[in-house]
Amino acid sequence: KAGVTQTPRYLIKTRGQQVTLSCSPISGHRSVSWYQQTPGQGLQFLFEYFSETQRNKGNFPGRFSGRQFSNSRSEMNVSTLELGDSALYLCASSLEGGTTYEQYFGPGTRLTVT
Amino acid sequence: GQSLEQPSEVTAVEGAIVQINCTYQTSGFYGLSWYQQHDGGAPTFLSYNALDGLEETGRFSSFLSRSDSYGYLLLQELQMKDSASYFCAVLAYSGAGSYQLTFGKGTKLSVIP
Numbered sequence: 622k623a624g625v626t627q628t629p630r631y632l633i634k635t636r637g638q639q640v641t642l643s644c645s646p647i648s649g650h651r652s653v654s655w656y657q658q659t660p661g662q663g664l665q666f667l668f669e670y671f672s673e674t675q676r677n678k679g680n681f682p683g684r685f686s687g688r689q690f691s692n693s694r695s696e697m698n699v700s701t702l703e704l705g706d707s708a709l710y711l712c713a714s715s716l717e718g719g720t721t722y723e724q725y726f727g728p729g730t731r732l733t734v735t
Numbered sequence: 736g737q738s739l740e741q742p743s744e745v746t747a748v749e750g751a752i753v754q755i756n757c758t759y760q761t762s763g764f765y766g767l768s769w770y771q772q773h774d775g776g777a778p779t780f781l782s783y784n785a786l787d788g789l790e791e792t793g794r795f796s797s798f799l800s801r802s803d804s805y806g807y808l809l810l811q812e813l814q815m816k817d818s819a820s821y822f823c824a825v826l827a828y829s830g831a832g833s834y835q836l837t838f839g840k841g842t843k844l845s846v847i848p
Binding site: 656676713723 | 777836841
């Protein structure tokens with residue numbers, strides 16, 4: 622079974638621009654979660670989608686948004702990029718979400734904002 | 736809100752045993768997970784505890800005390816390849832029938848010869 626894939630792997634953007642990141646979960650997985658990882662801050666939860674509905678949302682500004690398609694693929698969008706948005710963005714999938722404690726992570730998208 | 740505390744760095748000798756502690760404060764606690772992340776890699780699941788006690792998986796064991804809001808990951812017979820960051824993560828009820836996994840900031844383990 623193919624793992625979680627994320628595209629692109631690396632991205633450089635300028636402050637004020639917007640960016641869209643893509644995540645394809647493991648086949649059969651219906652839950653996709655997004656995390657932001659910065660040095661020393663661990664993984665900070667952005668949001669979770671299940672069956673095309675946002676089920677949970679972390680404490681990030683409205684510039685961060687996402688969506689999920691009927692095939693469970695997910696995208697996240699960051700508008701009006703700021704320097705502080707530079708981070709590794711990880712997506713993780715799981716079968717049902719809910720009480721699933723085991724998530725499968727993709728390799729991440731390294732976003733650099735200049 | 737939720738908070739998790741774990742040491743930022745730990746150093747241990749190859750072949751030895753190391754324990755990484757995690758304390759948490761959360762409402763709606765359901766269970767505690769542990770993940771490993773090598774530099775440049777993706778986090779991978781190691782273990783999960785929903786009930787008090789010790790869970791063993793090969794060289795790795797994880798412990799949970801719900802009454803103390805405390806858990807730890809125990810790594811035995813340390814190998815150089817165990818050098819990585821280890822994250823504890825709390826699974827907690829977030830309302831409307833859903834649960835959320837919240838990660839700690841991670842413990843960087845360095846295994847030295």
